[in-house]
Amino acid sequence: MTAAFQAEGLVKRYGKTVALDGVDLIGRPGTVLGVLGPNGAGKTTAVRILATLLRPDGGRATVGGFDVVKDPVKVRRLIGLTGQYASVDEDLTGLQNLELIAALLDYRGAEGRRRAVELLDQFDLTDAGGRPVKTYSGGMRRRLDLAASLVGRPDVIYLDEPTTGLDPAKRDDVWNMVRNLVTEGVSVLLTTQYLEEADALADEISVINHGRVIAHGTPAQLKHIVGGQTVVVRPLDPEHLPAVADILQGIAGVAAESPSRGVLTVPVDGDAALGHVVRQLESASIPVLELALRLPSLDEVFFSLTGRHELEEQAA
Amino acid sequence: MSTSTTSTRLSDPHAIPDRPEPRPFALVRHSLQLARRSLLKTMRTPEQLLDVTLQPMIFIAIFVYLLGGAIAGSTHDYLQFLLPAIMVQTIMMSSTVTGTNLNTDIKKGVFDRFRSLPIARSAPLIGSVLGDLIRFVVAITVTLGFGYLIGFRIGTDPLQLLAACLLVIVFGFCLSWVSVLIGMLVREPGAATGLGFLVMFPLTFGTNMMVPTDTLPGWLQAWVKINPATHAMEAARALMLGTPDASGPVLKTLLWSAVLLVVFAPLAVSAYRRRT
Numbered sequence: 365m366t367a368a369f370q371a372e373g374l375v376k377r378y379g380k381t382v383a384l385d386g387v388d389l390i391g392r393p394g395t396v397l398g399v400l401g402p403n404g405a406g407k408t409t410a411v412r413i414l415a416t417l418l419r420p421d422g423g424r425a426t427v428g429g430f431d432v433v434k435d436p437v438k439v440r441r442l443i444g445l446t447g448q449y450a451s452v453d454e455d456l457t458g459l460q461n462l463e464l465i466a467a468l469l470d471y472r473g474a475e476g477r478r479r480a481v482e483l484l485d486q487f488d489l490t491d492a493g494g495r496p497v498k499t500y501s502g503g504m505r506r507r508l509d510l511a512a513s514l515v516g517r518p519d520v521i522y523l524d525e526p527t528t529g530l531d532p533a534k535r536d537d538v539w540n541m542v543r544n545l546v547t548e549g550v551s552v553l554l555t556t557q558y559l560e561e562a563d564a565l566a567d568e569i570s571v572i573n574h575g576r577v578i579a580h581g582t583p584a585q586l587k588h589i590v591g592g593q594t595v596v597v598r599p600l601d602p603e604h605l606p607a608v609a610d611i612l613q614g615i616a617g618v619a620a621e622s623p624s625r626g627v628l629t630v631p632v633d634g635d636a637a638l639g640h641v642v643r644q645l646e647s648a649s650i651p652v653l654e655l656a657l658r659l660p661s662l663d664e665v666f667f668s669l670t671g672r673h674e675l676e677e678q679a680a
Numbered sequence: 681m682s683t684s685t686t687s688t689r690l691s692d693p694h695a696i697p698d699r700p701e702p703r704p705f706a707l708v709r710h711s712l713q714l715a716r717r718s719l720l721k722t723m724r725t726p727e728q729l730l731d732v733t734l735q736p737m738i739f740i741a742i743f744v745y746l747l748g749g750a751i752a753g754s755t756h757d758y759l760q761f762l763l764p765a766i767m768v769q770t771i772m773m774s775s776t777v778t779g780t781n782l783n784t785d786i787k788k789g790v791f792d793r794f795r796s797l798p799i800a801r802s803a804p805l806i807g808s809v810l811g812d813l814i815r816f817v818v819a820i821t822v823t824l825g826f827g828y829l830i831g832f833r834i835g836t837d838p839l840q841l842l843a844a845c846l847l848v849i850v851f852g853f854c855l856s857w858v859s860v861l862i863g864m865l866v867r868e869p870g871a872a873t874g875l876g877f878l879v880m881f882p883l884t885f886g887t888n889m890m891v892p893t894d895t896l897p898g899w900l901q902a903w904v905k906i907n908p909a910t911h912a913m914e915a916a917r918a919l920m921l922g923t924p925d926a927s928g929p930v931l932k933t934l935l936w937s938a939v940l941l942v943v944f945a946p947l948a949v950s951a952y953r954r955r956t
Binding site for chain 2 (some may be wrong): 410415416417437438440442443444445447451452453454455456460464465467468469471472476496512513518
């Protein structure tokens with residue numbers, strides 16, 4: 365199947381600064397590709413090239429099979445863009461913003477209004493639709509921005525850090541909207557600095573740092589790259605903590621750690637470890653409140669990936 | 681919108697029935713839509729119109745009552761001489777606002793949205809310039825209204841007055857592209873305003889707006905005679921007062937307008953394309 369969007373060896377320089385240094389990205393139709401990286405990693409530059417706003421200095425990018433440099437107009441018919449800074453017009457009302465975009469997308473007057481009203485409703489902005497956007501809260505503005513990028517029912521949506529600066533409840537709203545888009549068959553490119561966000565939304569993740577993709581895979585694959593899983597045990601009675609620690613050390617071969625009061629964790633290799641833990645706890649008659657086998661968090665993945673990358677850079 | 685579909689859009693383009701088809705005359709329609717946006721913005725922030733309302737009144741009052749007696753011997757005679765030229769000056773100064781507004785839009789990211797839409801690259805620029813024509817209409821109305829109130833009378837007929845107004849608007853429209861170019865080239869909106877005024881000052885004051893050309897030193901006369909603003913002011917005077925003959929200055933103004941448009945509009949659009 366053809367990719368919804370694809371970047372191959374993208375290079376972009378600003379003077380002596382290399383913003384992108386050979387970036388490959390691929391978004392499969394109907395999925396979310398998370399592009400994860402710190403500030404200045406090159407995420408926004410990559411999005412701007414894929415959105416035809418910026419010409420690459422090297423490499424190529426396609427959307428729906430159309431080259432972003434050679435066929436920009438066809439690409440623009442397929443995409444919706446939600447910028448890092450909400451790019452709606454503050455002086456216009458929410459409705460006027462959406463109607464303008466509808467008109468620019470060749471909707472006829474009444475159809476355009478219908479589409480605008482429909483989107484305001486969908487994004488819970490019906491009551492605010494007649495007010496200038498400068499009176500909106502940050503969350504409302506972000507919702508309107510997302511609505512604005514959906515007017516033309518795009519195949520591919522770029523969400524450039526859609527939740528930066530939003531409080532957790534508003535963030536959940538945006539997450540749900542993204543999930544809804546995917547169920548409608550839209551392909552999404554999501555850039556984020558938040559590992560949690562990529563983990564929650566992305567089918568695949570490309571980790572980007574210093575203008576290069578340093579890892580790619582599903583969230584689970586990325587977690588595996590860093591290796592081991594962790595067994596977490598919280599005994600019902602804290603008196604049992606030393607006994608649990610002995611059991612864990614016996615299985616893992618390393619001393620258990622206590623990241624918070626009453627909890628012990630130990631890194632393990634292999635899938636049989638959890639079974640051993642369960643059986644030994646049972647035979648020792650230690651009741652537990654919490655027992656889990658978890659993958660490393662994406663934070664741990666990211667730090668080990670970027671750390672390794674930086675070491676390679678220094679060695680080179 | 682169908683929510684039950686699980687097929688992806690790209691593999692089945694027919695899954696989205698109500699996406700509109702591209703229609704003809706796209707550039708005109710899109711530019712007019714974007715002009716409407718500028719208009720809505722202007723109406724939302726009427727304080728932006730101070731430069732085309734209060735400012736011409738203040739200029740007229742200062743020049744007429746402060747200098748009129750000394751220059752023309754009578755404030756009324758001077759008002760007749762000055763007012764058509766002030767109309768041109770107000771519009772020239774006002775044209776700098778377009779560049780400032782465009783620069784602001786680009787900085788705020790509003791234009792990123794437009795640039796990601798399947799519309800002509802020039803449409804947002806044309807839209808802004810067209811939308812700001814309302815500022816010219818306000819400027820002319822205020823200048824004529826205030827002038828009439830303090831005693832200005834046309835020496836021709838309403839039709840020629842209308843021709844003068846239209847000519848001045850055409851001149852302003854073409855001159856606006858200088859301001860658009862400036863707005864594309866500088867980093868900050870403030871710099872666009874500053875640079876715009878810097879360009880417009882020698883153009884507006886280096887004319888026979890305030891005094892007849894033959895009272896000026898030779899080098900200044902040379903500048904005044906080639907300055908397109910002089911021709912626009914002469915044309916406005918001729919059409920509103922009946923003297924001198926209008927055809928020469930009108931033709932020169934139209935020619936200059938065409939030159940300004942042909943040179944600066946493509947430059948502005950190409951600067952906009954380069955700017956990211």
